[in-house]
Structures are given as C-alpha cells and as structure tokens.
Amino acid sequence: VNDELRSVGLKVTLPRVRILEILEQSRSRHLTADDIHRVLLESHDGIGLATVYRVLSQFEAAGLITRRNFEAGITVFELDTGRHHDHAVCIRCGKVQEFNDPSIEERQISIAARLGYDLSDHALVLYGCCLSCSKQSSLLPHALV
Ligand SMILES: [Zn+2]
Ligand SMILES: [Zn+2]
Secondary structure (H helix, E strand, O other): OHHHHHHOOOOOOHHHHHHHHHHHHOOOOOEOHHHHHHHHHHOOOOOOHHHHHHHHHHHHHOOOEEEEEOHHHOEEEEEOOOOOOEEEEEOOOOOEEEEOOHHHHHHHHHHHHHOOOOOOOOOOEEEEOOHHHHHHHHHOOHHHO
C-alpha cells in the first residue's frame, strides 16, 4: 500500500493507508464514503468523514480510484483496475454490484457500428431492488408497502 501511494506521488499518511487498504480488501469493491467511514469507526482510527472525502478526491486525482455517480444520488468509489465492467444498483439500499456479459458487450459494439460509431466507451447501469431489499419488503404487511 505504501509503495502504491508513493508510485502515484502521494505521501504516506495514516488516513491514506487505511482508506486504500479498505478499498483493496472490500469484497463488494464498490464503496460509498459512508461505508469507508463506518469501517474506520470500527477500527477506532479517529479518521473523520471530511478526511475520507478529501483522501478519496486525492486518490481520484491520482488515478488510483474511479468515482461512479449513479441516479438517486448514489456515489461509490472503486479501485481503478482498468478492467471494464457494468453495474447493477439497488435504488433502496444503494448496493452496487458489477457484472460483465460478453454477449451484451458484443451487441453494443455491433449497434455502435450500425450507427457508424467507433465505440470508445459505454456505461450500462441496471437499476432495481436487490435481493435482500426485496426480501425485506415481502416481510412487511401489505398495508405498509
Ligand atoms: Zn438493496
Ligand atoms: Zn465498478
């Protein structure tokens, strides 16, 4: 982690090390600033939300991470692996999952070609209700839904 910070010209500080570690160790790979802050609170590092936002902006400027702004005000950060993928976003809890479907990728390339576009990039986002959120709502009495 220390070398990664130095390689992009950032000084090694505790907040930077901790936040980069959290991003690298997260299983979901897509974290909000609040998610990161919550992990920091559990480990009692004394790093506040404002610092989290500042460090994330520095990481973004250094090309270490990518910021994804989705609808419904959902913003997540992920390590910039350079590996293309698309996202599915839960509009209730804000959970972001990634997927890559070769046939969707191919279709998009052929649609772009048909329109005369030399495709440089695309973003496909699926919005919906994730499994755990839809389970929760089915437990509620109908009157509340
Ligand atoms: Zn959800
Ligand atoms: Zn992603």
